[in-house]
Amino acid sequence: MPVRVPPFFRLAACLLAFAAPARADEARVSPEQQAAFADWLNIYRAEATARGLKPEWLDATLSGVALVPSVIGADRSQPGTAARPVRFPDYLASKFRGDRIVHGQRQFATHRDLLARVEAESGVPAAIIAAIWGIETSYGRVMGRHDLPSALATLAFDGRRRDLFTRELDAAVRMVGEGHALRETMKGSWAGAFGQTQFLPSSYLSHGRDGDGDGRVDLWASPADVFASIGHYLARSGWQAGETWGFRTLLPDGLDRAAVAASEPPSRCVAPLSRHSALKPARAWRALGFTPVNAAWPADDVMMSLIEPDGPGQGAYLVTRSYRAILGYNCSNLYALSVTLLADAISLPAVPAVEPVVASGAQ
Numbered sequence: 373m374p375v376r377v378p379p380f381f382r383l384a385a386c387l388l389a390f391a392a393p394a395r396a397d398e399a400r401v402s403p404e405q406q407a408a409f410a411d412w413l414n415i416y417r418a419e420a421t422a423r424g425l426k427p428e429w430l431d432a433t434l435s436g437v438a439l440v441p442s443v444i445g446a447d448r449s450q451p452g453t454a455a456r457p458v459r460f461p462d463y464l465a466s467k468f469r470g471d472r473i474v475h476g477q478r479q480f481a482t483h484r485d486l487l488a489r490v491e492a493e494s495g496v497p498a499a500i501i502a503a504i505w506g507i508e509t510s511y512g513r514v515m516g517r518h519d520l521p522s523a524l525a526t527l528a529f530d531g532r533r534r535d536l537f538t539r540e541l542d543a544a545v546r547m548v549g550e551g552h553a554l555r556e557t558m559k560g561s562w563a564g565a566f567g568q569t570q571f572l573p574s575s576y577l578s579h580g581r582d583g584d585g586d587g588r589v590d591l592w593a594s595p596a597d598v599f600a601s602i603g604h605y606l607a608r609s610g611w612q613a614g615e616t617w618g619f620r621t622l623l624p625d626g627l628d629r630a631a632v633a634a635s636e637p638p639s640r641c642v643a644p645l646s647r648h649s650a651l652k653p654a655r656a657w658r659a660l661g662f663t664p665v666n667a668a669w670p671a672d673d674v675m676m677s678l679i680e681p682d683g684p685g686q687g688a689y690l691v692t693r694s695y696r697a698i699l700g701y702n703c704s705n706l707y708a709l710s711v712t713l714l715a716d717a718i719s720l721p722a723v724p725a726v727e728p729v730v731a732s733g734a735q
C-alpha cells in the first residue's frame with residue numbers, strides 16, 4: 373500500500389469528528405483561510421490539468437470541496453509517538469473491544485464460501501482477510517463520514533504531507549472521472565482512507581478488484597470486492613501462498629538476543645522492521661528451544677523472525693515473511709499482530725490465542 377495511516381491516528385480522527393461537527397468547522401475558517409484555500413484550489417486545478425486530469429473530471433470532483441480544520445487538527449495531533457509508546461496489551465484491548473471477536477466469528481461464518489474462494493485465488497488465508505476487514509472498519513460498520521475530496525484537499529493544502537495527499541487527490545479525481553465512484557457518495561476517514569478496506573484512492577486504482585463480477589470495484593458496499601481487493605493487496609505485498617503468519621512463542625531459557633539480531637538495517641517500514649530479529653528457518657528456532665503456544669511449527673525451511681513488541685520478557689512472537697505483507701498494508705507491528713491474533717480468534721474460537729496476552733501482558 374501505499375502509504376497508510378496507523379489506526380490510532382484514525383481513532384483520533386473519529387474522536388475529533390465527534391468533538392467538532394462540520395458546521396462548527398466551517399465557522400472556524402477565517403476569511404483569510406478561505407481565500408488562501410480558494411487560491412490553492414485554483415493552482416491545484418491548473419497543475420492537475422497539466423498532469424493529464426481532464427477539466428470536467430476536476431469540475432465534478434472539486435464541486436463542493438471545503439477546507440476542514442478538524443482534519444488539520446487530527447493530522448497534527450497524532451498520538452502514539454516515541455515519547456509515549458503504546459503497550460501492545462493496551463493496543464490489543466482497544467482493537468478487540470466490544471464485539472470485535474464475536475461479530476467477527478459470525479461474519480467469518482457468514483462469508484465462509486466467499487472468503488474461501490478469495491483464499492484459493494490469492495493464496496492469502498481467509499481469516500487474515502477477514503481480520504484486516506475487522507480491524508480496519510469493524511467488518512464494514514465504521515467507514516468514516518468525511519467528504520473524501522474535502523479531506524484530501526485540506527491535507528494537500530495544509531502541506532505537512534503535500535506531495536502524498538496531492539497524489540491521492542489526483543487519484544480521487546480519476547475515480548470520479550473514470551466512473552469508479554459517484555462524487556456524492558465519496559465518504560471516508562479524515563486521512564483519506566475509505567470503504568470497508570480503508571484504501572487510499574491510489575490503492576483503489578492499483579489494487580481494487582472486482583470480486584462479484586459486476587464490472588465495478590465497490591469497496592463501500594460489495595463484500596466480494598472488499599475481500600478480493602484485500603487478498604490482492606496482501607498477495608502483491610508478498611504473502612506466500614500456503615504460509616501462516618506465525619505464532620506466539622515461549623522463549624528458551626538464557627536466549628542470547630544478540631546472537632539472533634538482524635545484521636542489516638531494513639530498507640522499508642524501517643522502525644517496525646528494526647524490531648525484528650534476523651530471518652531464520654523454523655528448524656533453527658526449534659533447535660534453539662522456542663516453543664509455539666497453541667500452534668504447530670511450519671515446514672522446517674519457512675523463514676521466521678522474532679518480535680517482542682514491548683521488549684524482552686513481555687511477550688514474544690515468531691513471524692513469517694508473510695506477516696510482513698501485513699506491514700505493507702499498515703507499517704506497524706502492533707497493527708499487524710492485532711490482525712493476526714484477531715484472525716486466529718475468529719477462525720479458531722476454541723483456541724485461547726488472545727486472552728493470555730491481554731490478561732498478563734507477558735508470557
Ligand SMILES: [Ca+2]
Nearest residue numbers: 582584586588
Ligand atoms: Ca464488483
